[in-house]
Amino acid sequence: MIKIALPKGRIADETLEIFRKIFALDFQFEDRKLILDEGNFQFLMVRNQDIPTYVTEGAADIGIVGLDVLEEHKVDVVRLLDMRIGQCKVCVGIREQDVLDYTRPELKIATKMPNIARNYFSQKAIALKIIKLYGSIELAPLVGLADAIVDVVETGTTMKQNGLKVAETIMQSSAYLIANKNSFITKKAEILSLYHKIKTQINQK
Numbered sequence: 001m002i003k004i005a006l007p008k009g010r011i012a013d014e015t016l017e018i019f020r021k022i023f024a025l026d027f028q029f030e031d032r033k034l035i036l037d038e039g040n041f042q043f044l045m046v047r048n049q050d051i052p053t054y055v056t057e058g059a060a061d062i063g064i065v066g067l068d069v070l071e072e073h074k075v076d077v078v079r080l081l082d083m084r085i086g087q088c089k090v091c092v093g094i095r096e097q098d099v100l101d102y103t104r105p106e107l108k109i110a111t112k113m114p115n116i117a118r119n120y121f122s123q124k125a126i127a128l129k130i131i132k133l134y135g136s137i138e139l140a141p142l143v144g145l146a147d148a149i150v151d152v153v154e155t156g157t158t159m160k161q162n163g164l165k166v167a168e169t170i171m172q173s174s175a176y177l178i179a180n181k182n183s184f185i186t187k188k189a190e191i192l193s194l195y196h197k198i199k200t201q202i203n204q205k
């Protein structure tokens with residue numbers, strides 16, 4: 001049995017579509033159901049940011065998670081494959097009328113990715129105050145909570161609709177297939193077989 005942690009939200013639909021094609025199954029998660037059993041596989045519906053925890057702890061053998069989340073949490077897992085879905089970038093955003101002012105004594109950055117933000121700005125030797133938020137990050141500079149944000153940009157709509165612009169791009173991200181280190185030893189054949197199926201499926205797109 002292979003336990004697979006799938007991310008709720010944006011990446012979930014594309015991931016499930018890949019698995020449906022691979023297994024020629026029309027499986028569907030019921031509305032609020034979190035576990036789905038399909039033959040030798042058990043799919044777990046997990047919040048994106050929690051996938052590294054499930055996979056590192058071995059509660060899931062493999063998982064699918066954004067590179068941004070992997071970088072933020074410095075996760076000790078096997079990175080198997082860039083699935084080329086869920087493509088986005090992590091950016092520094094500011095109000096349209098502003099410039100990113102590195103001469104300020106301190107820059108206030110609102111983000112749900114404090115490690116990525118800290119790493120990025122520490123290379124620029126600038127004093128930073130991180131305002132940790134859990135969502136609606138774009139609101140922070142609009143109400144004076146922060147000078148800038150570090151956040152995920154996919155279509156750019158959220159920034160645009162809120163009068164923000166990208167000042168700098170920190171990294172590109174997409175969804176990765178990852179495996180628990182121990183599972184990758186004990187269930188290597190099954191995991192590699194799945195890896196090859198996913199890879200073939202992705203290359204057909």
Ligand code: PRP
Pocket residue numbers: 134135136137138151152153154155156157158159
């Ligand atoms: C993410 C991110 C941005 C938005 C970017 O938020 O934090 O707010 O998506 O997408 P866009 O460029 O396509 O507009 P999410 O929808 O995950 O919600 P959140 O407010 O809970 O972070």
